[in-house]
Amino acid sequence: MKFIPLISSLSGDWDKIVYSSDDAWFFHLYDWLDLEEKVWNVERKSFLVEHEGKFIGIVPLQMNKKNKFLKSDLMGDCGAALINELDPAFRQKALKAIYQHIEDFARENGSPGIEVYLPSLAESQLKDRWQANPLINFYYTDISTHTFMVDLTKAEELILSDLSKDARLQMKKAEKMGYTIRLASGIEKYYEVHCENYRRTGVNPHPKDFFVNIYERICKNNHAFVWEALDTNGIPVA
Numbered sequence: 001m002k003f004i005p006l007i008s009s010l011s012g013d014w015d016k017i018v019y020s021s022d023d024a025w026f027f028h029l030y031d032w033l034d035l036e037e038k039v040w041n042v043e044r045k046s047f048l049v050e051h052e053g054k055f056i057g058i059v060p061l062q063m064n065k066k067n068k069f070l071k072s073d074l075m076g077d078c079g080a081a082l083i084n085e086l087d088p089a090f091r092q093k094a095l096k097a098i099y100q101h102i103e104d105f106a107r108e109n110g111s112p113g114i115e116v117y118l119p120s121l122a123e124s125q126l127k128d129r130w131q132a133n134p135l136i137n138f139y140y141t142d143i144s145t146h147t148f149m150v151d152l153t154k155a156e157e158l159i160l161s162d163l164s165k166d167a168r169l170q171m172k173k174a175e176k177m178g179y180t181i182r183l184a185s186g187i188e189k190y191y192e193v194h195c196e197n198y199r200r201t202g203v204n205p206h207p208k209d210f211f212v213n214i215y216e217r218i219c220k221n222n223h224a225f226v227w228e229a230l231d232t233n234g235i236p237v238a
Helices: 008-020 030-039 088-109 134-138 156-161 165-176 188-200 208-221
Strands: 002-005 042-044 047-051 054-059 062-064 180-183 227-230
Touching (some): 008 030, 008 047, 008 054, 030 062, 030 208, 047 088, 054 088, 188 208
Antiparallel strands (some): 002 047, 042 062, 047 054, 180 227
16 A cells, blocks of 8 residues: 655545545535645645555545644545545555555654544545544544534425424524625625634634635635625625
């Protein structure tokens, strides 16, 4: 088993596994990881896993340039993702080798810690809602939380019936006041609202480049969408 550092020329091989692995989700995408590394103070340490001349998995990994702390992803959830057709016993063997490799790397580079967050929306996580956090098998401390989802394929009346009474009242109030929503055609208003909200809560806004990159590399590839709410005068307010 070999661990091959992720470089731009391997982005196609990387995303091929993202799209086909039940372990992977949006934050595994090469574009997402790459844009983070261009904007934030993190260094790419991601790698592909090769076995008998074939890529069988990917592992997102980023290192803070200042303190050398390791995270699977600075602003998303993504651990190791392996191809689906692996034998279960070999899969566990591969995962053990992967997390041992990360631990060895951390020790060699003086990293003070490692954080891995698995995506709750990945198929492998959704298939068995009661499963234990698989990372505990590799000596990670379990800090799992819960993710609650709303099934938007249901009829509108059923979706509304699942909401709280206050939420339904607020929605009716907004409709009566003439608020509408639409897809945003750019990132300027989004960033303006972001800055206003962050400053109000006493937090420094994210760099504008972060959102520009999201819009240019993520939204334009239909991986995500930006919506805006408008008042009766057509002015974006959210």
